[in-house]
Amino acid sequence: MSYGDDGYAPALDAAARHAAAWLQSLPDRPVGPSATAHDLATAFGGPIPARGMPAGDVVDLLARTAEPGLMAIPSGRFFGWVMGGTLPAALASDWLVSAWDQNAGLRYATPAMAAIEESAGAWILELLGLPAGADVGFATGATMANFTGMAAARWRLLADAGWDVDRDGLTGAPKVRCFVGRERHDTVDLGLRYLGLGRPDVVAADAQGRLEPAALEAALAAGSGPALVCLQAGNLHSGAFDPFPEAISVARRHGAWVHVDGAFGLWAAAAPGLRHLTRGYEDADSWGTDAHKTLNVPYDCGIAIVRDASALRSAMGLHASYLIHDAEGPGDPFEKVPELSRRARGVPVWAALKSLGRDGVAAQIEGLATAAADIAAGLAGVDGVEVLNDVGYTQVCLAFGDDATTRAVTARIISDGRVWMSGSRWRDRDILRVSVSNWHTAAAEVDIAVEAVRSALDAVRSG
Incomplete structure (x- = not known):
């Protein structure tokens, strides 16, 4: 052919x-x-x-x-989950990735893919204010990005405790105590389960879902041994960020590794107007995010960032006689994620960052937060609408009196079709959750969203 x-x-x-x-x-x-x-x-x-x-x-x-x-989902009127859209340069470059058909696991074999991803990784560290020497790997999504960071944590914590997990597995190993906030994302627990670390100890959180440092201190002090603390940048309901300086200080006093789940919130660090939300997070040990959410590249693009490169490569890497290693480079891409063979996920990230530039990235992220604030402001004055969270980032949680009314309004909005917003449950109440994550969402889409909610509430009330 x-x-x-x-x-x-x-x-x-x-x-x-x-x-x-x-x-x-x-x-x-x-x-x-x-x-x-x-x-x-x-x-x-x-x-x-x-x-x-x-x-x-x-x-x-x-x-x-x-x-x-x-x-x-690529519409600026989609607010159902934190999914994002796709920037033009990212979409087109992803087509090229498929056409090129390169296995991005080996630096020697596919040098163009390696060079592009290494540049993208360096730009990410620069944008997010994270350590320049950290390793950056491109995984399938936020779940596996978090898994990767926590795998590096498991390897380092057990190695420091004198246990060779590569040789001996987990049977008989010192227990790694894991701590999470009460409102962490469930995929953090999933990653811990994948790693054989079991259920985490749950630490109290405040009304917006932020982990409470004093509760973390008490939980860590109640035991001893290797410890992993998972913090959050962007609560899926409120958008809130854990108090990183205080929580990381507590973790350090107990010798814990700190991982930050920033599936959509990590990008706040790239926006001057939102950077305060991530203050102190750079002192953690690993971070996970998802480029398809806030950055708006195609799906299948999680980003794992680990300060301790040797721990990451020990946890993820392998050595086989048939693999040709590039002795001059900073390591092979497959040493930084859970896969040996994979598509070049970092290429659309490079294209997105190249097309936006530093200022464009900041404007895009701040635009999402502004749209969320405008939706909340547009609905706050409507009789019967409650805005339940402090809208400081991209999430808005709404309720309409009792749970039955909230569920009915949610169903009416979905049936109407002008926008898509998802129902959820938060603070023991049914809610309508609005997630702003698409670069297409601007003033016109905000107006449509406000009117769609208002008219749905009117329809439920009248009938």
């Missing part, structure tokens, strides 16, 4: 045509899908065909059939 008209061209042309049509539909289309997975199962399923179909026709069929089941 050739690489011309008989090979890739028809399929790529069809993909470009359908992608453009999808992106052009976003400003006006309803946010929610119009078909369910059950509805679409028959169209996509059935017995595997005996004969194949031309690649261009496959793409046409795929796009036409999938369209009713697509959620307009």
